[in-house]
Amino acid sequence: MTDGPVRRTIAEHAAAVLARVAPLPAVPLALPDAAASGLGLVLARDVVAAAAVPPFDHAAMDGYAVRLADLPDDGTPVTLPVTGSVHPGSAAVGMISGPNRPDDPDKTDQKSCPQRSGGRGRRAVRIMTGAPLPAWADAVVPVERTSTGRFVAGGAAVEQEVTLSRPARTHVRTAGEDLRTGDVLARAGDEVTPALVAVAAAAGLSELWVHRRPRVAVLSTGSELVAATATAAPGAVPDSNSLMLAALARAAGADVVRVGAVPDDAAALRTALDGVVSGPVAHSEARNRADSPLTTVDLVVTSGGVSAGASDVVREVLASADPALSDVELAAVAMRPGRPQALARWRGVPWVAVPGNPVSAFVSFALFVRPAIARLAGGAPPAARTARAAVAWGTPPGREAVVPVRVLGSGEVEPAAPLHGAADGAGHHLSALLAADALAIVPADVEKVAAGDEVTVLGLPGRHR
Ligand SMILES: Nc1nc2c(c(=O)[nH]1)N[C@H]1C(S)=C(S)[C@@H](COP(=O)(O)OP(=O)(O)OC[C@H]3O[C@@H](n4cnc5c(N)ncnc54)[C@H](O)[C@@H]3O)O[C@H]1N2
Numbered sequence: 496m497t498d499g500p501v502r503r504t505i506a507e508h509a510a511a512v513l514a515r516v517a518p519l520p521a522v523p524l525a526l527p528d529a530a531a532s533g534l535g536l537v538l539a540r541d542v543v544a545a546a547a548v549p550p551f552d553h554a555a556m557d558g559y560a561v562r563l564a565d566l567p568d569d570g571t572p573v574t575l576p577v578t579g580s581v582h583p584g585s586a587a588v589g590m591i592s593g594p595n596r597p598d599d600p601d602k603t604d605q606k607s608c609p610q611r612s613g614g615r616g617r618r619a620v621r622i623m624t625g626a627p628l629p630a631w632a633d634a635v636v637p638v639e640r641t642s643t644g645r646f647v648a649g650g651a652a653v654e655q656e657v658t659l660s661r662p663a664r665t666h667v668r669t670a671g672e673d674l675r676t677g678d679v680l681a682r683a684g685d686e687v688t689p690a691l692v693a694v695a696a697a698a699g700l701s702e703l704w705v706h707r708r709p710r711v712a713v714l715s716t717g718s719e720l721v722a723a724t725a726t727a728a729p730g731a732v733p734d735s736n737s738l739m740l741a742a743l744a745r746a747a748g749a750d751v752v753r754v755g756a757v758p759d760d761a762a763a764l765r766t767a768l769d770g771v772v773s774g775p776v777a778h779s780e781a782r783n784r785a786d787s788p789l790t791t792v793d794l795v796v797t798s799g800g801v802s803a804g805a806s807d808v809v810r811e812v813l814a815s816a817d818p819a820l821s822d823v824e825l826a827a828v829a830m831r832p833g834r835p836q837a838l839a840r841w842r843g844v845p846w847v848a849v850p851g852n853p854v855s856a857f858v859s860f861a862l863f864v865r866p867a868i869a870r871l872a873g874g875a876p877p878a879a880r881t882a883r884a885a886v887a888w889g890t891p892p893g894r895e896a897v898v899p900v901r902v903l904g905s906g907e908v909e910p911a912a913p914l915h916g917a918a919d920g921a922g923h924h925l926s927a928l929l930a931a932d933a934l935a936i937v938p939a940d941v942e943k944v945a946a947g948d949e950v951t952v953l954g955l956p957g958r959h960r
C-alpha cells in the first residue's frame with residue numbers, strides 16, 4: 496500500500512472495476528411491480544408463454560356468429576333465427592369446447608360440443624367483439640352488414656331473426672394465432688419493457704424472474720462541502736457531486752442510498768462507510784439472498800479525496816491498515832479529466848472512489864461506475880459507438896481525453912460548450928455538462944481531432960442520443 500498509484504488506461508481501469516462485481520441473484524418480480532417500477536431490469540430467465548393468445552377463438556367484430564355452411568356461396572341473403580347473445584366474459588352458453596381453452600390451444604377435436612354436428616337447425620347468435628365463438632360457429636357477420644344495422648349499446652336483444660349473407664372473411668381470431676403455450680417471449684439478458692409486461696400478462700404469466708436491482712451508496716468527501724440546500728458560508732461549496740452521482744446511478748437503473756457530504760476526517764468516513772454497508776450483513780451469504788435486507792448495498796461510490804493533498808481523506812483511509820478494508824488499488828488513469836482513481840472493498844462491498852472535481856466525477860461515473868451497475872444488474876456494459884466530429888478540437892497530449900459532446904441531428908458530435916468561454920477538449924467546467932449528450936473518448940496519441948474524423952462515443956445515463 497505504500498506503492499504509488501498504478502498507471503493505467505481507461506480500458507484497464509474499467510476492466511479492474513468490472514472484475515470486482517458479479518450479477519446479482521435472480522428474484523421474482525410480480526407483473527404489477529414490473530409495470531410500476533421494473534422497466535429496464537434484466538431478465539434472469541427466459542420468459543415462456545404459459546397460455547395461448549388469444550386464449551380461445553373469439554369474434555373480431557360485433558355481429559352475428561354463424562356457420563358458413565348455412566350461407567349460400569353465391570352471396571344470396573338468408574334469414575336466420577337469432578337464438579342468443581354472447582358477450583365478452585360471458586363463458587358463453589357453455590359452448591366453449593376443449594380446443595378453445597387456454598391450456599389446450601392446438602387441439603382441433605370439437606366433438607365435445609354436442610351442438611357442433613348441427614343437430615338443431617340453422618341459426619345466428621348475437622356476438623360482441625372479444626366474446627368466445629360458439630363451437631358450432633365458424634364466422635362472424637358484422638352487424639352493419641345485416642338487416643339489424645346496428646346494436647344499441649346497453650340494449651336488450653329484440654330481434655327474433657336476422658337477414659345476412661356469407662361474409663368475405665370469417666372475422667374470427669383463433670386460439671393461439673398470436674402466441675402458443677411454450678413460445679419464448681424474451682430471453683435471459685433482455686430488459687423488461689412495457690411490451691414484455693403486457694405480452695407476459697396476456698400469455699398467462701404473473702411474474703418475471705429478474706436480477707435484483709443494484710443498490711448503490713453515494714457519498715462525497717470534503718470539509719468544504721455543505722448540503723446544496725444550506726446557506727453557503729465563506730469558503731463553502733455546495734455538495735453537487737453526491738446529487739449528481741445519485742442521479743446518474745438512478746438513471747443507470749440502481750436504487751440509491753445517498754449519504755451526502757462527509758468531512759475530511761478518517762473516523763467520520765469510516766463511520767459513514769459502516770453505515771451504508773451495515774457491518775456483518777455485508778460479509779455474509781445473506782447479501783446474496785433475494786430477501787436480504789434493504790440496508791445493505793452492492794456498491795459504494797465516493798467522490799473526492801483521492802489525489803495527493805494533505806486533506807485527501809479517501810487516500811488516508813485506503814492507506815490505513817483498517818480491518819474493514821481489502822483489495823485496495825490506487826490508480827493513475829492516463830485520462831483527462833479523472834486521473835486519480837481508487838478501488839477497494841469495505842467489509843466486502845466493492846468501493847469505487849472517483850475524484851472530486853465535478854466533471855472528473857461525472858466522467859468517472861460514465862466510464863467506470865455505470866458499467867459496474869450494468870453488470871450487477873445482470874446486463875452488459877453499455878457499448879461505445881463511433882461518430883464523426885462536426886468540428887475540429889484540440890485535446891491534451893499523452894492522455895486519453897474524455898470530452899462531453901453534443902450529438903447533432905446529423906449524428907455528428909461537437910464538444911459541449913460551457914456557458915462562458917469556448918468549448919475545448921479537456922474542460923473542467925460543469926456548465927458544459929448541461930449540453931452534453933455523450934462523451935467522446937480520444938486516444939492519448941491524438942492531439943487534434945479534425946472535422947470529419949471518427950471518434951469513439953459513449954452515451955450517458957438518462958440521455959438517448
Ligand atoms: N499535487 C496534486 N494535486 C492534484 C492532483 C495530483 O495528481 N497531484 N490531481 C488533481 C486532479 S487531476 C484532480 S481530478 C483532483 C482530484 O482531487 P480529489 O479527488 O482529491 O478531490 P478534492 O480535492 O476533494 O476536490 C477537488 C475539487 O472538487 C471540488 N469538489 C469535491 N467534492 C465535491 C462535491 N461533492 N461537490 C462539488 N464539488 C466538489 C472540491 O471543492 C475541489 O475544488 O486533484 C487534483 N490535485
Ligand code: MOO
Binds near residue numbers: 830834835852855923
Ligand atoms: O484528472 Mo483531474 O480529474 O484532471 O481533473
